[in-house]
Amino acid sequence: MARQQGxxxxxxxLAIAAGSVLISPGFPLELGLxxxxxxxxxxxxxxxxxxxxxxxxxxxxxxxxxxxxVNGLGVAESTLQTVGDNQLVLQLPGETDPTRxxxxxxxxxLLEFRAQKPGTDEELRxxxxxxxxxxxxxxxxxxxxxxxxxxxxxxPSPEQLAKAQKELGLEGTADSEQEQLxxxxxxxxxxxxxRFEPAGLTGKDLVTAGRQQQQNGSSWExxxxxxxxxxxxxAELTRSIAGTGRLxxxxxxxxSISEAGVGEQFKAAGITGGSAVITGNFTAEEARDLEVKxxxxxxxxxxxxxxxRTIGPSLGAENVRRSLIAALAGLVLVAIFMLLVYRLAGxxxxxxxxxxxxxxxxxxxxxxxTLTLPGTAGFILSIGMAVDANVLIFERIKDELRRGxxxxxxxxxxxxxxxxxxxxxxxxxxxxxxxxxxLGTGLVKGFAATLGIGVLLSLFTALTCTRxxxxxxxxxxxxxxxxxxxxxxxxxxxxx
Amino acid sequence: xxxxxxxxxxxxxxxPLSRQRRKVWLISVIVLSLSALGLVLSWTNPxxxxxxxxxxxxxxxxxxxxxxxxxxxxxDIRAIxxxxxxxxxxxxxxxxxxxxxxxxNLASARVQLLDRGESVVLRMPALTASQxxxxxxxxxxxxxxxxxxxxxxDTIGPSLGGQLLRSxxxxLLVAFAGIALYISIRYDGRxxxxxxxxxxxxxxxxxxxxAWLGLLSGLEVDSLFAVSLLTIAGYSVNDTVVVFDRIRExxxxxxxxxxxxxxxxxxxxxxxRTIYTSxxxxxxxxxxxLFGGSTLFWFAVALAIGVIVGSxxxxxxxxxxxxxxxxxxxxxx
Numbered sequence: 001m002a003r004q005q006g007x008x009x010x011x012x013x014l015a016i017a018a019g020s021v022l023i024s025p026g027f028p029l030e031l032g033l034x035x036x037x038x039x040x041x042x043x044x045x046x047x048x049x050x051x052x053x054x055x056x057x058x059x060x061x062x063x064x065x066x067x068x069x070v071n072g073l074g075v076a077e078s079t080l081q082t083v084g085d086n087q088l089v090l091q092l093p094g095e096t097d098p099t100r101x102x103x104x105x106x107x108x109x110l111l112e113f114r115a116q117k118p119g120t121d122e123e124l125r126x127x128x129x130x131x132x133x134x135x136x137x138x139x140x141x142x143x144x145x146x147x148x149x150x151x152x153x154x155x156p157s158p159e160q161l162a163k164a165q166k167e168l169g170l171e172g173t174a175d176s177e178q179e180q181l182x183x184x185x186x187x188x189x190x191x192x193x194x195r196f197e198p199a200g201l202t203g204k205d206l207v208t209a210g211r212q213q214q215q216n217g218s219s220w221e222x223x224x225x226x227x228x229x230x231x232x233x234x235a236e237l238t239r240s241i242a243g244t245g246r247l248x249x250x251x252x253x254x255x256s257i258s259e260a261g262v263g264e265q266f267k268a269a270g271i272t273g274g275s276a277v278i279t280g281n282f283t284a285e286e287a288r289d290l291e292v293k294x295x296x297x298x299x300x301x302x303x304x305x306x307x308x309r310t311i312g313p314s315l316g317a318e319n320v321r322r323s324l325i326a327a328l329a330g331l332v333l334v335a336i337f338m339l340l341v342y343r344l345a346g347x348x349x350x351x352x353x354x355x356x357x358x359x360x361x362x363x364x365x366x367x368x369x370t371l372t373l374p375g376t377a378g379f380i381l382s383i384g385m386a387v388d389a390n391v392l393i394f395e396r397i398k399d400e401l402r403r404g405x406x407x408x409x410x411x412x413x414x415x416x417x418x419x420x421x422x423x424x425x426x427x428x429x430x431x432x433x434x435x436x437x438x439l440g441t442g443l444v445k446g447f448a449a450t451l452g453i454g455v456l457l458s459l460f461t462a463l464t465c466t467r468x469x470x471x472x473x474x475x476x477x478x479x480x481x482x483x484x485x486x487x488x489x490x491x492x493x494x495x496x
Numbered sequence: 497x498x499x500x501x502x503x504x505x506x507x508x509x510x511x512p513l514s515r516q517r518r519k520v521w522l523i524s525v526i527v528l529s530l531s532a533l534g535l536v537l538s539w540t541n542p543x544x545x546x547x548x549x550x551x552x553x554x555x556x557x558x559x560x561x562x563x564x565x566x567x568x569x570x571x572d573i574r575a576i577x578x579x580x581x582x583x584x585x586x587x588x589x590x591x592x593x594x595x596x597x598x599x600x601n602l603a604s605a606r607v608q609l610l611d612r613g614e615s616v617v618l619r620m621p622a623l624t625a626s627q628x629x630x631x632x633x634x635x636x637x638x639x640x641x642x643x644x645x646x647x648x649x650d651t652i653g654p655s656l657g658g659q660l661l662r663s664x665x666x667x668l669l670v671a672f673a674g675i676a677l678y679i680s681i682r683y684d685g686r687x688x689x690x691x692x693x694x695x696x697x698x699x700x701x702x703x704x705x706x707a708w709l710g711l712l713s714g715l716e717v718d719s720l721f722a723v724s725l726l727t728i729a730g731y732s733v734n735d736t737v738v739v740f741d742r743i744r745e746x747x748x749x750x751x752x753x754x755x756x757x758x759x760x761x762x763x764x765x766x767x768x769r770t771i772y773t774s775x776x777x778x779x780x781x782x783x784x785x786l787f788g789g790s791t792l793f794w795f796a797v798a799l800a801i802g803v804i805v806g807s808x809x810x811x812x813x814x815x816x817x818x819x820x821x822x823x824x825x826x827x828x829x
Contacts (some may be wrong), residue, residue, distance in 0.1 A: 034791075037588060042653075044653075071623040084659075098649075214542055215545045238714045281573060283713060304653075305653075306652070306653035307646070307650075307651060307652045307653055308649065308650070308651040309649075309650045309651070309652075310647070310648050310649040311648040312651070322787055322788050322792075325783070325787045326780065326783035326784040326786070326787045326788040326792075328783075329781045329783040329786075329787060330781070330782065330783035330784070331778025331780065332781070333779040333780075333782075334776050334779050334780070337772075337775070337779070338776075341772065364615065373792065374720060374723050375804070376728075377723070377784070377792065377795060377796075377799075378727075380781075380783075380784065381727060381731075381777070381780075382782045383797070384731075384773070384776060384777030384780060385734065385777075387773065387777070388734070388773040388776070388777070389767050390634075390770075390775065391772045391773050392738065392769055394771075395766075395768055395772070399765070417745075420741055421738040421741035421742070424678075424679075424682060424737045424738075424739055424741055425733075425734040425735075425737050426729070426734075427677070427678060428675050428733045428734055428737055429730045429733070429734050431671060431674040431675050431678060432671035432674070432675065432726065432729060432730040432733075433730070434671075435667045435668070435670040435671035435674060436669075436671065436726055438668035439660065439663055439666050440663055440664060440667045440726075441660060441663045441668060442660070442719075443719060443720070443723060444660075444663070444664060444667070444719070444722070444726065447723050447726075447727070448726075451727070451730075487658060
């Protein structure tokens, strides 16, 4: 009896926990794109040239580039994931026109090393100073938005901004201060790039980029390694600007990510040997950022768009509504059926199945299952299996009662005899779920996830919840009658 | 385990399977032959050239679905008008390797009206995003206005469909192997073979039905159909295992009876359960078929057929085959 009460308390605690997970805003039920509307793009990284097979680090590098571009699109909650060996899936919730996304992602990133044009020192210095100011103001605004406790910034004054705006030809085009700052920054970046001239050295010539700690201690430097041809070009480029005060610009996707001076000692031959370091008092994090940018931009592999799926939000809402109605209608019918056929045990089954549905939804939220249309189907199907477990148990109990066994004994025997077939049936389904989940793709995975969770929970509810509830009800003398389980005419005469 | 003698009390349902087994096999063989015929006809059909009519998910291409804003005049629209408009539409060229000759040919576009004209589905060769927009704009004068946010554009490269098919097949084979291994360990090899026979029977019949639907009404199978086959496979095994579990129990307890009688008893004992379970699984599916909307309609139909066929194979086919299996006593009396 004490053990049974322990189970009862456990189930109650779980139900409360599941209920609070459901209402807690911390764990929202994630709906898939097919239910909430949005676009999904599938991209494939194409091997090109000497590279015949895409390696994981190359895939990651492509992802780094695309991540940056996707963030530029400004779609909230966009996700970019790698799939398999050479694919990326981009999800843009709420975006119903993926034309722009497709264009932005499809273009090839270009990393270039450029030399500063002669005689632009002054302009460049001014622009770089402006850029630094703008960046710090924007950074400050960002943190102010979050904490709302920023003091007066020491960035450029409104007059300075207005002057810069005039110089850059952006007067009166911005609606807000934020937009004004962003426009200025973008234009400043363009102007900076304009002060450099292409030198024919691009990401294709770069083998890799890395970072290391400088020998003097705390600061970091970024290392570059070129192929033979790139090494020669780099030597030529650095020789031409060494000692002149002109800078070496590293330009990624048309905007300058770094400018570096070349020391006078390289005047004779340039930086030779095919490798170089960029120093600049970088922190570990700054060095890593630059390294990732350079590495990402240096990736010579093209990307092809394999699939674009768009579902309007109203189609999604319609699907949700209909699936929910379908699920509920089916469940109500199942509940009526169980009550009619199994009487008191049917009440237990309906309670256990309600707990089952509750646990399922809570599990989706806790694990972070994204509910898609096939996922919903998997859930509805798993309900069928959960019902099956209850049917198996109750049929056994009825069998035992028909043989004239006492009620309590019939219940115990029913559970123990149904046990092996329930476990076998559930495990075989779990095996297919596991195969589908780990080997399947996309929607097959979503289906396998909800079905798998459903099957596991069904094992628990059928073998624990149903049993505990039934035992609990049987502790009431008034309920302990075989006719609560099946019609009297089916009972052997001795037992009635 | 205390079990009283099963003699005496009448069970509500009895099924003398061993006497009916020739009929059972005949029915299964006829349905299987019809299914195979459908698959072969579909394969030899010059328009399909595949056992099932493959949908966009497998062939690649663009599908545009548009929800129309219309009330009483929804049925006034004719698919042929849209088809003609598409046929005469010139798409904007795009990218480096597209010129007038390699532009997607819209003459082969297929137009379908759903929900009594409330939505239009266009199936075309693969289009780029802006070409898709051009198509929507071209169709708007005839079929518009469209519901805001009620459009979906799917473009799938053919390689992705192949990949889906491949990964589904691989995962299915691995699942089969895993299930067979599990049953061999828990029961024995015969049961594993028969469970897989029942499973193959179920999957083949569902495929056959959809092959006939593809031949007769042009229904295409999509990736959801692949998902439904996987589900049917899982359901079929689950269903069969319960019956096998009962047969094994009978072998333990009625060891002195002939195998036929053991199988009959086991099947009769699980008959109610199998019917109830199929019924309760069919109820939510029925809900999906009636209220689930067009997206899940055929998915639910496939599952429903699978559940019905699965019950048949686990009640009738698999146990009847077991009763003629060369007898090797593995379970002790």
